[in-house]
Amino acid sequence: MAADYVHGYSARESQRLTDQATTLADLLLADTVYPADARVLEAGCGTGAQTLTLARQSPGAEIVSIDVSLDSLAEARRAVAAAGCRNVTFLHADLFTAPFAPASFDHVFVCFVLEHLAKPVEALPCLRRVLKPGGTITVIEGDHGSTYFHPDSRHARRAVQCLVDLQASAGGNALIGRQLYPLLMQSGFVEVRVSPRMVYVDGSRPALIDGFTRKTFIAMVEGVRAQAIAHGLIDAAAFDEGVRDLYRTAAGDGVFCYTFFKALGARSRNDPSQPSPAETSPDQGGEQRVQPQPTLR
Amino acid sequence: MAADYVHGYSARESQRLTDQATTLADLLLADTVYPADARVLEAGCGTGAQTLTLARQSPGAEIVSIDVSLDSLAEARRAVAAAGCRNVTFLHADLFTAPFAPASFDHVFVCFVLEHLAKPVEALPCLRRVLKPGGTITVIEGDHGSTYFHPDSRHARRAVQCLVDLQASAGGNALIGRQLYPLLMQSGFVEVRVSPRMVYVDGSRPALIDGFTRKTFIAMVEGVRAQAIAHGLIDAAAFDEGVRDLYRTAAGDGVFCYTFFKALGARSRNDPSQPSPAETSPDQGGEQRVQPQPTLR
Numbered sequence: 402m403a404a405d406y407v408h409g410y411s412a413r414e415s416q417r418l419t420d421q422a423t424t425l426a427d428l429l430l431a432d433t434v435y436p437a438d439a440r441v442l443e444a445g446c447g448t449g450a451q452t453l454t455l456a457r458q459s460p461g462a463e464i465v466s467i468d469v470s471l472d473s474l475a476e477a478r479r480a481v482a483a484a485g486c487r488n489v490t491f492l493h494a495d496l497f498t499a500p501f502a503p504a505s506f507d508h509v510f511v512c513f514v515l516e517h518l519a520k521p522v523e524a525l526p527c528l529r530r531v532l533k534p535g536g537t538i539t540v541i542e543g544d545h546g547s548t549y550f551h552p553d554s555r556h557a558r559r560a561v562q563c564l565v566d567l568q569a570s571a572g573g574n575a576l577i578g579r580q581l582y583p584l585l586m587q588s589g590f591v592e593v594r595v596s597p598r599m600v601y602v603d604g605s606r607p608a609l610i611d612g613f614t615r616k617t618f619i620a621m622v623e624g625v626r627a628q629a630i631a632h633g634l635i636d637a638a639a640f641d642e643g644v645r646d647l648y649r650t651a652a653g654d655g656v657f658c659y660t661f662f663k664a665l666g667a668r669s670r671n672d673p674s675q676p677s678p679a680e681t682s683p684d685q686g687g688e689q690r691v692q693p694q695p696t697l698r
Numbered sequence: 699m700a701a702d703y704v705h706g707y708s709a710r711e712s713q714r715l716t717d718q719a720t721t722l723a724d725l726l727l728a729d730t731v732y733p734a735d736a737r738v739l740e741a742g743c744g745t746g747a748q749t750l751t752l753a754r755q756s757p758g759a760e761i762v763s764i765d766v767s768l769d770s771l772a773e774a775r776r777a778v779a780a781a782g783c784r785n786v787t788f789l790h791a792d793l794f795t796a797p798f799a800p801a802s803f804d805h806v807f808v809c810f811v812l813e814h815l816a817k818p819v820e821a822l823p824c825l826r827r828v829l830k831p832g833g834t835i836t837v838i839e840g841d842h843g844s845t846y847f848h849p850d851s852r853h854a855r856r857a858v859q860c861l862v863d864l865q866a867s868a869g870g871n872a873l874i875g876r877q878l879y880p881l882l883m884q885s886g887f888v889e890v891r892v893s894p895r896m897v898y899v900d901g902s903r904p905a906l907i908d909g910f911t912r913k914t915f916i917a918m919v920e921g922v923r924a925q926a927i928a929h930g931l932i933d934a935a936a937f938d939e940g941v942r943d944l945y946r947t948a949a950g951d952g953v954f955c956y957t958f959f960k961a962l963g964a965r966s967r968n969d970p971s972q973p974s975p976a977e978t979s980p981d982q983g984g985e986q987r988v989q990p991q992p993t994l995r
Binding site for chain 2: 544
């Protein structure tokens, strides 16, 4: 079942993703550095919000970034070219059916993608198989259920819940961050370690108030206003009150908390390059999966 | 208004506090080390769960630990003596009315105390005044609203909410962790920095599953079962289902998250040692406060 991309593809959303990536690059990506000559697959690069950081931090690595949206790919390509990075190849492909040979990458990187998939536990084995045995996967996801703030507000919590409900009704899962460990284990990865990356924002951190609380998180909530009302999840007045209360947490005496989860796992050195019969549906062979085109960004 | 101590004073609760302190000592206290000859006030030492770590990590400091419970003090004294620590003095005193001269401590340490006070914003200035100008305060609190887990469960969330509601009805605040920054700022401290300390527990961390999820958190929830039912917050079956679902998060494919908050603040070097008239109630002078004996642990 295809999952719709809940955040849409507007220019405003693209700006939000860039603001988010700039604010969060250190927190989420500083420890992701690939050695020279490593071949890295970025699955679901979207508009390239993370691609640029990856490319800059690992100038000797060869990065292959795929996405299902041609528009997003074009934007990612422009951004990376404008920054003068020459170690990224962009490909229009779906992670379930991408035309890569088994065991053809040293590392896989997936950021803010699984949350939009109906069955992440079917996507992850596809990524495992394109990894060389011993190669690693890095997965980064948020978890909207990790959101809390001061002053607490029932209305603000309801507005955030709209985002969770919309993502669920689109076939995704906005609470996926906390699930990365079991998901990777169930998908056959080994040596899985998850490290939470909490964003804590108070009056002593004005850059985070602006870059994260306002321009990343509240902007994301505001971005689903029309959808939330159209889906009958909330009425306009209640939604707007929730957003007002979220902005209240960005005052000097407010506090805002959100946690991302970063998982690192490996493909076992004993993992056979071809899937076992049990891993392949009876009506198809090889690496192809039944999944009809879930939407990545 | 006095706040009752929601967790009670049973032997089981004392064991829980010791399990909690052992598991969390590194996470919460590793960076609290006082220089030789520093005079440190531990306000609300309870049964000494943190006192022992403080005393061992700062063997040259002189620690004065106060509490309002004579039984807790006796237990703390025994534990510290049994460990051979000789740098702690125990005193039966209330932090609002403790018999200390203004500016008589280099540092103040308060852990899991403010959450049980009706008006923490009145307690903190009392602690500020016993600090020397330039001295620091360390405050550590949990925040039950930071709890989330996998598998998610409405019943489990309801059981946790009982704890929050009971603490509120006893005059405390189980969501105080997120508020440390504004509380310390409003209480006249300067250079306030808060660092969240998240406990993330998954199947790769069996010691935390046992020491934190089961023996610290779930034990705490189970400890209020009778109170929660007696207060009509929940019926027995629903509570027990919630607890069962909490134990489910301690399985190998479960995940449990909780965040403590640690704040460090300072008394300004320009802060006059005597309170201004505005800070003193008209019917009393000096350091005494109107507050009638809130219960610390």
